[in-house]
Amino acid sequence: xxxxxxxxxxxxxxxxxxxxxxxxxxxxxxxxxxxxxxxxxxxxxxxxxxxxxxxxxxxxxxxxxxxxxxxxxxxxxxxxxxxxxxxxxxxxxxxxxxxxxxxxxxxxxxxxxxxxxxxxxx
Numbered sequence: 001x002x003x004x005x006x007x008x009x010x011x012x013x014x015x016x017x018x019x020x021x022x023x024x025x026x027x028x029x030x031x032x033x034x035x036x037x038x039x040x041x042x043x044x045x046x047x048x049x050x051x052x053x054x055x056x057x058x059x060x061x062x063x064x065x066x067x068x069x070x071x072x073x074x075x076x077x078x079x080x081x082x083x084x085x086x087x088x089x090x091x092x093x094x095x096x097x098x099x100x101x102x103x104x105x106x107x108x109x110x111x112x113x114x115x116x117x118x119x120x121x122x
Contacts, residue, residue, distance in 0.1 A: 024112065
């Protein structure tokens with residue numbers, strides 16, 4: 001079973017994402033900030049397979065967080081989410097072109113399809 005870390009600073013959206021992932025076979029962990037995510041990973045015994053991170057967060061951008069976690073988990077897959085289009089995110093360390101991106105708002109089904117694609121064995 002894949003472990004997914006979801007980092008979203010909006011409480012309502014984080015709650016919705018919990019509801020979506022509660023109905024899946026994934027082990028989903030949730031954090032409200034980049035700092036909280038780093039602390040959570042420090043306490044976690046196993047690997048994280050996928051990071052889903054909001055790009056624009058107050059304490060640390062999702063791109064910066066992904067860099068920190070990639071150092072710990074080299075094979076970590078990453079899905080960035082944002083209300084802003086990927087092309088306008090230069091203020092928050094523009095999403096690298098080799099990363100997967102999903103623009104908010106999105107349907108739960110669209111998110112789960114994207115997650116399945118990302119986690120599908122090569």
